[in-house]
Amino acid sequence: MPRRAPRPGDRVIVRRHLPDTPGHLTDVIGHVVSLGPLVVRPQSVGGLPSDAEAVTIPDELIQVCKVLPPRRVRNSDIRAVETATAAAFPGIEHRWCGQWLLRAGDGITERSNSAAPLGRSAGLSEVPLREIEAFYAEHDLPVRILIPDRIGNPARTVCAGPAWCTGPDIVVMTRPLHDLPVPDLPDGVTHRVDEQPDEEWLALYHFRGRPLPEHALNLLRTRIDGHMGFGRLLDATGRTLAITRGTITESGDGRTWLGYSAVEVVADHRRRGLGTQLGTAMLHWGAQNGAEMAYLQVLAANTAGIGLYDKLGFVEHHRHRYAELDPRVTPGR
Structure with missing residues (x-):
């Protein structure tokens, strides 16, 4: 399988020639800031993103650039960010159904009009689909489900069928x-x-x-x-x-x-x-x-x-x- 080109946000390893020491190579591991030329921000310990000064690497000095798997953040940290977001976009009405927060708002923006798996065991529990459908029928809104990485895996499985339309990936930074x-x-x-x-x-x-x-x-x-x-x-x-x-x-x-x-x-x-x-x-x-x-x-x-x-x-x-x-x-x- 061909190796894909890096994109902004990707975690990469870049083997580069040192400009003032011909024949010597060094590696930079971090996250792509921009392309043309390649700019990489070195990662912190454990592969996590950092706020270190970014490094610009001219194309002629690059020997190899390989995209690495992203560093896995903890499920609890994903839940924390999504919980803070839900508090900022509560909708007109919201209520809990087991491990899920159901929100109804203007019917336009997804953040205020979707069911979110925010409970601690939502990633291990069955999706309460009937209750979610009933809630949105009550508000005359389409059934919409938020699927975050990992904590939304049960929902991802439920929504994989032909009756569902899944939208584009949204990057949470x-x-x-x-x-x-x-x-x-x-x-x-x-x-x-x-x-x-x-x-x-x-x-x-x-x-x-x-x-x-x-x-x-x-x-x-x-x-x-x-x-x-x-x-x-x-x-x-x-x-x-x-x-x-x-x-x-x-x-x-x-x-x-x-x-x-x-x-x-x-x-x-x-x-x-x-x-x-x-x-x-x-x-x-x-x-x-x-x-x-x-x-x-x-x-x-x-x-x-x-x-x-x-x-x-x-x-x-x-x-x-x-x-x-x-x-x-x-x-x-």
């Missing part, structure tokens, strides 16, 4: 909130975080490139079991240039997390580094509000987004995806 980069805002640009978004903030926000209806936008600002902040960058005239939603929630294991989502930059100011600067400012806001760790989610196909978040010190933690039941299938089949 994390970073600790220490040793943060220093904010370096352009001249005349300021950062502000409000408790609630105004009309200008809401008008800028899109979900996967599309504007949300008013009821979905209202759900973004509904109170959660935690703390919310609506961040933005403004120019000297007070015009909003970029926005994001920050949440501070707990993961059930004693840790507090910053969730970072809903990033938008106005069209005439893109590709100027504002997304990175807004992210840096929000990381500091999260740390100031008691968060120890941060997480975000990005589609696996969005290599540009992954590259941006890597510059902020985020690394891949795990992946998840959503499966939706064909509405033509009889519930409780």
